[in-house]
Amino acid sequence: MANIKSAKKRILVAELRAARNKAIKSKVKTASKKVELAITAGNKEDAVLKLREAVSAINKAKSKGVYHRNNAARKVSKLTKAVNAIA
Numbered sequence: 001m002a003n004i005k006s007a008k009k010r011i012l013v014a015e016l017r018a019a020r021n022k023a024i025k026s027k028v029k030t031a032s033k034k035v036e037l038a039i040t041a042g043n044k045e046d047a048v049l050k051l052r053e054a055v056s057a058i059n060k061a062k063s064k065g066v067y068h069r070n071n072a073a074r075k076v077s078k079l080t081k082a083v084n085a086i087a
Helices: 005-041 044-063 069-084
Strands: none
Touching: 005 044, 005 069, 044 069
């Protein structure tokens, strides 16, 4: 355990940020899974709605610095391509 006051604060802040990042990543993963479930069900209208929510979650994560912009773009592209592939 740290003895210096600033080191103690850094530990607390790191724990808070880690918890926040974990929650944001969880939201993104949940939204992505919902899109993939709609795709496997073959429901294009539902998939498009879920895609909009997933893209929003991914962009929020990107803006908060949880995901790198290229990583976020790759995730959005992958989901969009899969939704567009539905007949």
